Amino acid sequence: MSKNYLTYGLKSSSKEATEFIEHILQTNITAEEEGKRKTPVCIWGRHGIGKTELVGQIASELDYRWTYIAPAQFEEMGDLLGMPKVDGNKTVFVPPSWVPTDEGPGILLIDDVNRADDRILRGIMQLLQNFELVSWRLPKNWQIILTANPDGGDYSVTPMDDAMLTRMMHITMEFDAKVWAKWAEQAKVDPRGINFVLIYPEIAAGELTTPRSLVQFFNSINSIRDLEKELPLVQALAASCLDEETVTAFVTFIQQNLTELIEPEKILNAKSFKKEVTEPIEKIVKKDVLRVDILATLATRMSNYLTINKIAPTKPQIENIQSFIKMDVIPNDIRLSLLQDIMNTDNTRLKMVMSDPEVSMMLLKNM
Structure with missing residues (x-):
């Protein structure tokens, strides 16, 4: 890539990226069965290369449920956490409508994650670590895949620090004619x-x-x-x-x-x-x-x-x-x-x- 673009993980074709992601999905299924922590996957790549379509294709071929969110569109933390309501003598959060409720297997796609505001990025960290937030939890057998544009160059992105990057596994998708x-x-x-x-x-x-x-x-x-x-x-x-x-x-x-x-x-x-x-x-x-x-x-x-x-x-x-x-x-x-x-x-x-x-x-x- 030109313009000093910064990406993470091995540079791969869409075919290689698919094989990598499907392996991680299967590994995560085994990990959940054994009570171990699952690991999200982040697909890096330039705009228009087909990252989002790739995830949709994987979900379709594996017969997974899937939910899509674009956190760059989130204006408030409530878009991620949900809205508070009074329940008796305490305040609880009502999860957003996009939060899946049915058991998986399923994929939550967090698209163009590093185009989100820094506050939203920090709010997502707990989700990547524990597959839950203070107000809701992903159902059983759900997994997280993210997409991101390269840091640097002329992309308007929010840099992710090491604490966030190390919560995921990474692969960079490149065009293969x-x-x-x-x-x-x-x-x-x-x-x-x-x-x-x-x-x-x-x-x-x-x-x-x-x-x-x-x-x-x-x-x-x-x-x-x-x-x-x-x-x-x-x-x-x-x-x-x-x-x-x-x-x-x-x-x-x-x-x-x-x-x-x-x-x-x-x-x-x-x-x-x-x-x-x-x-x-x-x-x-x-x-x-x-x-x-x-x-x-x-x-x-x-x-x-x-x-x-x-x-x-x-x-x-x-x-x-x-x-x-x-x-x-x-x-x-x-x-x-x-x-x-x-x-x-x-x-x-x-x-x-x-x-x-x-x-x-x-x-x-x-x-």
């Missing part, structure tokens, strides 16, 4: 947008340009079939939510006809592989310098298409995949990565790609 591309394929993001990010992965770390704003832009152009014909509108849409450098890069992407990259489905179903696949690809990648970035993009898209859609290829489709793998222009490291993805799947039919002796030898030679 290949991991994002797999998510984007599942989410039906415009394929032209996926290709753009895979070819220009560095653009996702801008000020306005983030994975979140890129998806907003790609959704806005999804209905525009001919981007070059509608270039002024495309530029206006891009400039509305992305950095100037990203807008320029996307215009170049259009003008170089990279929006017309062949889709995996067309490679898979080509009737004449040389005419429909080999020649168009070579025309685009054989420049003064071989466009390895484009070849890597095509291979990643092919891998994601095959595995996400659990394609059980027919014999002609298997032959097309084999022909794609054997294309002379594809570098060995890209070829190996695609072959490993195929071998790591539990799709028996897809693994028939390895029935070609030449393809099998490519894998053996490069392992």
Whole structure:
């Protein structure tokens, strides 16, 4: 990261962060069963990278209940503790409406925690330590996950002191284009947008340009079939939510006809592989310098298409995949990565790609 950003924990992709968090969740379940203290997790990362969505996805996949709060919106301690009321001869607190009451498993997400006022941060410390406050307690099998933007740089955040930091375990989430591309394929993001990010992965770390704003832009152009014909509108849409450098890069992407990259489905179903696949690809990648970035993009898209859609290829489709793998222009490291993805799947039919002796030898030679 630039601008002297300060984060905590290992820098990881969303996939690695998910594995880390799910392990801590399971560890905490065991700890609670044994009467030990559970440990909250804080996910650090720049804005728009998908920290909040990651927690929601984990909760959904594990079938956890979850509750979301944004303490930056809290004006008073009552927003955290609840409001007092007289109960007989004593004053008690009525917990806020967002406090979960049903037994878990569940996740309380404290989002953008270090954008909260310092008083609110200090009030949260007891919650992180004991999973309770003076006025309420989290139900059984509930856990706490926090998200935070980096300290330093140009973020308007409240620094957390060591007493608070040491109450949590930390991980920093960074953008990984290949991991994002797999998510984007599942989410039906415009394929032209996926290709753009895979070819220009560095653009996702801008000020306005983030994975979140890129998806907003790609959704806005999804209905525009001919981007070059509608270039002024495309530029206006891009400039509305992305950095100037990203807008320029996307215009170049259009003008170089990279929006017309062949889709995996067309490679898979080509009737004449040389005419429909080999020649168009070579025309685009054989420049003064071989466009390895484009070849890597095509291979990643092919891998994601095959595995996400659990394609059980027919014999002609298997032959097309084999022909794609054997294309002379594809570098060995890209070829190996695609072959490993195929071998790591539990799709028996897809693994028939390895029935070609030449393809099998490519894998053996490069392992």
